[in-house]
Amino acid sequence: MFERDFSGFSGQIGYALVPMVARGVMLGADQPVILHMLDIPPAAEALNGVKMELVDAAFPLLKGVVATTDVIEACTGVSIAVMVGGFPRKEGMERKDVMSKNVSIYKSQASALEKHAAANCKVLVVANPANTNALILKEFAPSIPERNITCLTRLDHNRALGQISERLNVQVSDVKNAIIWGNHSSSQYPDVNHATVAGKPVKQLINDDAWLSGEFIATVQQRGAAIIKARKLSSALSAASSACDHIRDWVLGTPEGTWVSMGVYSDGSYNVPAGLIYSFPVTCRNGEWTIVQGKSGLSIDEFSRKKLDATAEELSEEKALAYSCLS
Template sequence: MAKDPVRVLVTGAAGQIGYALVPMIARGIMLGPDQPVILHMLDIPPATESLNGVKMELTDAAFPLLKGVVATTDVAEACKDVNIAVMVGGFPRKEGMERKDVMSKNVSIYKAQASALEQHAAKDVKVLVVANPANTNALILKEFAPSIPEKNITCLTRLDHNRALGQVAERLNVPVSTVKNVIIWGNHSSSQYPDVNHAVIDSPDGEKAVRDAVSDDAWLDGEFIKVVQQRGAAIIKARKLSSALSAASSACDHIRDWVLGTPKGSWVSMGVYSDGSYNVPPGIIYSYPVTCANGDWTIVQGLSIDEKSRAKLDATADELVEEKALAYTCISE
């Protein structure tokens, strides 16, 4: 029996990440090769022409799984009955702008979009926030969409997770598919902590700890962390544009694993609402290692955290608590 189409919203759909993301969704990379989709694309009025151009290209590509396209600048129309929402649209930090200015712009965007999702989306909608500051944008969205379960609002740290996998694979000269269980703790910012203490690689002789395989603690505790933390900036420097292709691909990975489940014995990193696990303050959106099954995620429990790691987990949590306070100041103004 053919499956019913899933309605997937992409905000900021005429932008760089949106342009990379919508064909991936239409081709089945996000939800599987047998899952029809109806794409809802939202952007701001000045991008109307560009958005229509993207819609034309989707028609021209003749994707068999694509059963319809809604391209609009009306947030209520965009959110109507959507099952999955990928929030790519946001206000980027521009030269000379203070953090508070950026936060204030994003608070108003995410407040409006949260209200529209609250009123018009499917009740069990799954939300992924990509636009920065991703963790805090997701928190704002949660505050203003109280009927959406808190477990259904997440932010993207899978890009950082994939970057960490890529760095380890490159260092060891092994296929990236053999590396698993890295962790991104905390904020999708340069304070994040890419952690390989529990990561392993599959080899012909069985699983081997990444630390043992790399056999260079100075690199793993120094340059590796810095490269993952600063990778976005390095790509902007190289391309003169932000990392759209890898962001779109990792957004697909995030939703695919959330909906279809993580492979047995492996976990992924997702920004989720903290319940206090690993002594992280509750009430912030924090990146944890999670496993997914039956459309739900669960934080991996019982991992040992050494003293060095503890300090890094706390530092990125402190930044998120500070961001939350700043966002609430913007809300009340």
């Protein structure tokens, strides 16, 4: 039985995510789960309402629910932690102010996970700035293996697959091996140089380099902002679904010949500075991820190199800003 912790779970993403997990979308239709949901004290009543609905839904796989504002209670015994809660940037706030707030949040939660989570707990950070929040969490949970701390770029990966699917009028399940490089921000690089549809190269099928290097990239980069403009609320359903995809593939494995995008701790692959949480193409097997390497044919052209470097530079700046808030 898996126990999993969700922080910030009276909010939109949490509300969308918990029924997916309880129904088996994250870990399969035969895996019982116990949910630990954490939120801040002012949200305690709303969090209890979510617990009531989970009970009312009578999910067969759901073997228990912990709804709490106590970080230690939430983290005790969990095997998978999905960090949805964070401090959003508000009007008039500087980036350093936001980073300082998130350093405080992730320092507390990292310490609790390190001391009280199950051995080999896997962590997925969703809250923005996701890559740098994951890096902060790693700093304050040094006994959690760096390979076990990741951030969500699967949402951007799925957005890229969706755009290709619509452009070519094909089933999204036929689109494989797009890549999101770098930061979960507008500097990310959605790359289709190695993507295929039913085994055929996407670049050849679309045959429009101007669209692929312009509108396609901008659409994926700005999709979150476009959804906020349309809904007046941020992405929730798609973020929750992508979080399930991320954990499912990490735990159960990626299909043969298919890779996905995950924000992981850089080892210097593709000349990305080591020590950043950076989105790479990965395959997963036996609960472990592996960066897809150049020997698999992932050449990087000049256009792509500049994009990879630009998003790495932004992440390096975020890292420096976050570390300046640690003291």
